[in-house]
Amino acid sequence: MSVPSPGIAYLLIVHSQPNHLKRIIRRLAHPDDHFFVLVDKKQHAAPFQQALSGLKNITILPQTTSIYWVGMGTVEAELALFRAAFHRGPFAHYVLMSGADYPIKPMPYIRQFLLSAGKNFIPVHSRLHPGGEAHFTSRFTRYHFLNNDYLNPRGAYRNHRFFRQVRRLLEKYPIPRRMTRSRTIYHGPTWVSLTHSFVDYVLKTVSRQPNELAFYRHTYCPDEMFLHSLIKESPFATSNYYDFERETDGKNWLGLFYADWHTPDVVLPKTLDTADFNALKESHPHALFARKFDEKASAGLLDRIDEYLLV
Template identity: 30%
Template sequence: MKHAYLILVHNDFEILGQLIRAIDDERNDIYIHFDRKVAHCPDCRTLHAGLMVLTERIDVRWGDVSVVRAEYALFDAAYRHGGYRYYHLLSGVDMPLKSQDYIHRFFEDNDGKEFIGYYQGDITTEINRKVRRWHLFPESFKKTGSMTAVGKQVLRAGFIRLQQMTGFHRNKTIDFRKGTQWVSLTADCIGYLLQYKDEAERIYSHTFCADEIFVQTLCWNSSFREHIYDTEDEGHGCLRMIGWKDNRIKEWTEKDFETLMGSEALFARKFTSRHIGVVGQILNEIAR
């Protein structure tokens, strides 16, 4: 049973190199999308796994539908190649917490399950704000400082306020769900998502953070809902360990090693070259 690892990359290539090393196995193929803003892509090589670096690169902007486009580019490239039972979407600053033998055995034992994390809190207000309103200048959500950026922020906020005052909602008939964007899916599920590629572009254009919504929504409103591994626990559902600190994603350090290795999760994020030591510890542990 062959697996495809789909990796979104925009920085910290030292961690990417260690990730590739960790999943370099003849049972895997690796697909990498480098953000178009990356001026010089690193020379990525494998000894055992197949490796494809996507040549058509998307300018990925945080919060924008371009993140969804990049994910679809990876889904499409791997699905066209074919021959994979599972597809794992990772970032370039993720690491596996288990050996490839363990991971492949786990998916054989749970064959047919979809590993998608679903957020458990009340999402009504968040969904209304993110995907039921029109957002101006979505490619500039993170830009700050300049007069142009400030002007766009003012116009965007004003337009959202106008929609709230008038009671305007778009996408009113869709039962949206949300969770982490990092998933492990069967070939059948990837094929299903690809059928809705154009519709996803239409629905999520000029929305905010659709990458945390589109997979969860499509699968929830389909027969794949019956095959989701765990709909009650977001982290367990996707088998990812993602820490948070002060409302930001936590950077794992050497102090977290025991916590990471004691987890049932198969993957974790995020890691940085500032704390490369914990990555070495993980590699040594899973190589035993």
């Protein structure tokens, strides 16, 4: 008897749109694949549990992580999902997604591509330190206190007079962090897909070298640096799909995820609507998913994707 091929683990970090989450899972469902869902601790889990009731191959993780914009909570959520999926696996690929994503290729196409790829999809766009872009250096050369409702610019108390003043003081008088020239930091988008071997490497690294994770605890947007820096300094560097320093596919710098970072005068990435359908239709063959979607503003586009792209 032959051993079944490992499947795909979809790791979803969500804080809203439970019905859209159900729609994502129904479009990607396959008997060999599994969905791991982590709901932001600040949100009620019941609507998500209700929306997913009756669906198969789903694990909803305990709500242990509060997730704040550009804070450390996203990295903590990633690691919780990696651990849960790794211990249930092995899986051929671990696809990290948000609840604002959606497939733009049919499920059989996605499975065939990922199961035959044998690569990690962690787009590495730039080196931030040493000798990187000065615009980004404040992300890690000063302390940021963002993983809370008080000092995060999008937290629950963002408009409270006292905390606005504290944020202004920290901007004017930043607290410096000690940096070494030997630490190299790279940058790229959050949403990635990893092989089983690299997930094993990540989990062993954070277990054996706690300082590696601790370095990012008071940085700005650590989810755009942690995995990217780790893979570049690892034996898996040559297995990465997009790397600005290597001979890789430079046409698809967002890896598996299409996003619009170019439309002016909107919050980026742009919330996609029916005007974006042709761009999704003509997107790179390796753009398997797109973001970001709002179940109301993107309703017409989602229906067109279902009717024309996922068949």
